[in-house]
Amino acid sequence: MDFLTPILGSVTGIETAHWKDILIFAAKVILFAVPFAAMGYLLERDVIRVPAVHRVLKSAILMIFTVPFILFGILNFFAPRLPDAFWEKYPVLESMWIMEGTWPPLVFMGVIVLFVLLYLIEVLGGDLTK
Numbered sequence: 001m002d003f004l005t006p007i008l009g010s011v012t013g014i015e016t017a018h019w020k021d022i023l024i025f026a027a028k029v030i031l032f033a034v035p036f037a038a039m040g041y042l043l044e045r046d047v048i049r050v051p052a053v054h055r056v057l058k059s060a061i062l063m064i065f066t067v068p069f070i071l072f073g074i075l076n077f078f079a080p081r082l083p084d085a086f087w088e089k090y091p092v093l094e095s096m097w098i099m100e101g102t103w104p105p106l107v108f109m110g111v112i113v114l115f116v117l118l119y120l121i122e123v124l125g126g127d128l129t130k
Contacts, residue, residue: 036061055123062123066116072096073109 039061076099087094099105 058123059120062116062119066112069112070109073099073105073112077102077105077109 075093076097079097080100099108
């Protein structure tokens with residue numbers, strides 16, 4: 001077992017000290033996802049038999065989790081054209097500007113909007129057989 005860490009490090013390029021951070025982050029992701037998986041199991045069951053209130057609740061939860069990503073895409077789309085005064089006023093947002101060019105933010109937002117529209121059509125329509 002003493003050779004496992006150096007082998008993993010040489011294959012992945014990750015230093016030994018970073019594995020602890022990676023495992024802690026993975027555990028946090030799993031712990032964050034478990035409540036939503038449980039909620040999805042309790043609310044969804046079969047969409048055809050789910051009451052309209054639960055369909056609206058599922059759609060609201062979807063919007064709560066997708067709107068920040070759409071706003072992230074909007075920030076990255078307009079970031080090159082924003083004045084320096086904006087970045088001085090909101091320095092935290094500057095670290096979120098990670099996409100260069102016009103197309104990556106548009107594609108990112110397009111995929112999210114397409115997912116939201118398809119999800120809303122299925123959930124609000126109540127028909128998952130199509």
